[in-house]
Amino acid sequence: MKQNSNKIDAKITLQKKLTRLAIFTVAGVLLIDQASKIWVKTQMYLDESIPVFGDWFFIHFIENPGMAFGFEFGGEMGKLALSLFRIVAIGFIAFYLRKLIKEEANRGLIICVSLVLAGAAGNIIDSAFYGVIFSESPPFSPQTAVMFPPEGGYASFLHGHVVDMLYFPIIDTTWPEWVPWLGGGKLQFFRPIFNIADSAISIGMILILINQKRFFPSEKKKEAVVETESEKL
Numbered sequence: 001m002k003q004n005s006n007k008i009d010a011k012i013t014l015q016k017k018l019t020r021l022a023i024f025t026v027a028g029v030l031l032i033d034q035a036s037k038i039w040v041k042t043q044m045y046l047d048e049s050i051p052v053f054g055d056w057f058f059i060h061f062i063e064n065p066g067m068a069f070g071f072e073f074g075g076e077m078g079k080l081a082l083s084l085f086r087i088v089a090i091g092f093i094a095f096y097l098r099k100l101i102k103e104e105a106n107r108g109l110i111i112c113v114s115l116v117l118a119g120a121a122g123n124i125i126d127s128a129f130y131g132v133i134f135s136e137s138p139p140f141s142p143q144t145a146v147m148f149p150p151e152g153g154y155a156s157f158l159h160g161h162v163v164d165m166l167y168f169p170i171i172d173t174t175w176p177e178w179v180p181w182l183g184g185g186k187l188q189f190f191r192p193i194f195n196i197a198d199s200a201i202s203i204g205m206i207l208i209l210i211n212q213k214r215f216f217p218s219e220k221k222k223e224a225v226v227e228t229e230s231e232k233l
Contacts, residue, residue: 011104018101022114029118033196034125037163041130041145046137049167056170062193063137063161083127083158086120093117108207109215115204122197126162131155164193 040061044050049060097113135146136154155161171189175182208215 014104015101018104018107018110021107022097022101022110025111025114026118026121029115029196029200030122030125033118033122033200036165036196037126037130038147040165041134041137041163042147043144044165045142045144046139048142055172056168058167058169059165060167060193061137062164064164064193065161080158083124086124086127090117090120090124093120106215108211112204112207112211112215115200115207119197119199119201119204122195122200123162127160128158129160130163131160132157134160162195164195164198166195166199167193 040059044059044061046061046063049058051058093113093116097110097117100110100113130153132153132155133148134153135149135151137143137145153160168190169188171187173187175185175187177183
């Protein structure tokens with residue numbers, strides 16, 4: 001009985017540690033993401049660019065009404081559908097993360113899924129609330145947005161724009177004239193402008209793909225781990 005009680009106590013303790021790990025990861029990403037977006041929104045005018053490292057890293061303020069990395073999606077109805085889809089996706093990711101914690105999954109996997117959850121939540125905060133709490137950042141105007149303007153925000157709930165600012169034009173040149181169809185045209189890499197939330201989603205997904213075998217071991221490996229743990233007890 002005592003041995004079973006110790007196992008249960010150890011299981012509960014581990015799950016609490018994994019829960020704290022997930023919470024700290026999500027909270028940390030959200031804090032950095034929202035702090036950076038609020039600073040950019042209130043301190044920079046739309047399309048303003050601040051060089052950080054030479055010609056290959058800029059803080060460049062744009063607003064994205066659509067998907068990640070500056071892609072757009074189907075007007076106002078598309079925007080609403082995308083916002084609702086993100087909310088549903090966040091619910092599924094949170095449910096899956098809770099399941100992983102209960103199963104005492106690999107810590108690395110829990111961190112990665114937490115990064116994806118935090119990134120999705122960070123962008124839905126923009127979509128849901130930024131239109132309500134900020135004034136508009138008008139194009140071609142050196143005017144910054146105001147937080148909680150007396151006249152109200154620039155859009156309704158779920159119709160706000162996502163703030164993007166990280167820009168890495170590592171290659172910015174023209175194609176050689178001899179290149180068929182592209183010769184003389186603009187060659188730029190990396191063109192998309194994104195934010196911390198997008199980065200968290202991308203990093204989480206890439207690490208999951210790279211570490212598939214470690215994060216999702218075969219049934220034989222799982223059984224071997226369980227037997228090893230049993231022998232220790």
